Amino acid sequence: xxxGGYGVRDHIRxxxxxxxxxxxxxxxxxxxxxxxxxxxxxxxxxxxxxxxxAILISVGLLHFRxxxxxxxxxxxxxxxxxxxQLLIVAAIVFSVASGIVNVFTAPEYSIKVDDxxxxxxxxxxxxxxxxxxxLLGSATxxxxxWLRRRLVPSRTSCEEGSR
Numbered sequence: 046x047x048x049g050g051y052g053v054r055d056h057i058r059x060x061x062x063x064x065x066x067x068x069x070x071x072x073x074x075x076x077x078x079x080x081x082x083x084x085x086x087x088x089x090x091x092x093x094x095x096x097x098x099a100i101l102i103s104v105g106l107l108h109f110r111x112x113x114x115x116x117x118x119x120x121x122x123x124x125x126x127x128x129x130q131l132l133i134v135a136a137i138v139f140s141v142a143s144g145i146v147n148v149f150t151a152p153e154y155s156i157k158v159d160d161x162x163x164x165x166x167x168x169x170x171x172x173x174x175x176x177x178x179x180l181l182g183s184a185t186x187x188x189x190x191w192l193r194r195r196l197v198p199s200r201t202s203c204e205e206g207s208r
Contacts, residue, residue, distance in 0.1 A: 053124075063099035066098065074091070077090055077148075096178065097185070103118075103125065107190065108190060126182055130170045136150075137150055
């Protein structure tokens with residue numbers, strides 16, 4: 046599958062720093078909670094916020110490296126959001142399997158539902174989390190790419206090649 050003349054692997058390689066940012070914030074949030082950091086600090090270290098930042102960074106990478114266009118933004122948003130949600134689900138599954146409550150299953154950070162195995166929580170991340178995250182990330186990313194192309198043109202050949 047090619048999007049904008051580049052395959053999914055090319056996009057993953059391009060977005061590698063963004064994937065790393067999301068994973069680093071995921072680990073940092075988990076570690077801060079395990080060390081007993083104040084709730085305000087743990088909440089400020091948001092994986093969703095890191096994903097939003099990663100999408101914005103990815104749009105910059107797409108624009109300045111003249112790679113792809115709006116479909117690449119949508120693909121990038123989808124890949125980054127799926128990565129975010131899979132990391133969160135992995136933490137939830139670890140918590141359920143080990144019996145150790147972590148930041149991703151603690152009642153003060155998630156919706157209180159009578160579901161000891163967090164099945165609804167996991168399904169919510171894999172459906173609503175992926176869907177809404179991709180839609181919002183794509184809309185924001187496409188708007189930013191459009192603004193960048195209007196306000197900060199890169200090379201003229203890049204502009205002509207992506208239309």
